[in-house]
Amino acid sequence: MKYLSTSDIERNKARLVAKGYTQREGIGYMDTFALVVKITIVRLFLVVAVVRNWHLHQLDINNAFLHGDLTKDVYRKLPQGVAAPANIRNPVSKLRRAIYGLKHASQQWFSKLSDSLL
Template structure:
């Protein structure tokens, strides 16, 4: 819980203020999870402060909510190309992804009981109806600043071509699959993303996005034999 509050404060997620007349604050609660390693041992204890998004009012607390996610067909095609061409495959995810999105609406969140102030949300927040949309908008703007182009066939796919160098990034909410024929370009991409977001490299294949999506669908064992997985 302390780590979560520290992350929220460092990200300047909210500003303490008095509740303006005519506004209604949204409630919040703590959600606790235990994350396990593939062998069943405890990886870490996780606490998230989330808003009660079900109390939001359309047109007041939120407007648009749609955010694209990677199509399964795109994931399968990208991994097939990587397997055939023997490209390395990298997977990373963004820590506290939804907290990076910038809010355009004026939204207030309650503090714990006994407090007379409220939080004016500056950034997107877990369980806000517009959280996914705000996060994807933030990420797509950042990656395109790095010279990547957004695919018209799948808005979650971003590619960059420089001479013979090709790099592809596919994002599914806060998980990223990165591949290409130039390891130096991939390393530069990771460095660029770290200047924008807090990232971590997933170290357990069993919990990876690739494994979760593709194991029952397209012979993940075959891909393992043809792709050098880097974690």
């Protein structure tokens, strides 16, 4: 719930997140991925940009992980509050895009960004 400064409820918020602890290595994803740049590389890039008189811009992409396309089939249990059909014993939903909590969501996002930039 999102509250106003008067402690009144402004609106309800919900976010669909995968429970990453249920994933097992080799099933549903290949490797985890975390792109981390060393501060020395950032400094080097900034020095080159200053020397060559390049213009620098910052980019912040909202909900970046939600833009990654999944290359493998990923299924999850239905979220709480979603009614399942009575004739299905263990209902699941298939994800079309990466969501927060998937161990390979960052890899999928980086892959899509790299392809777009190249």
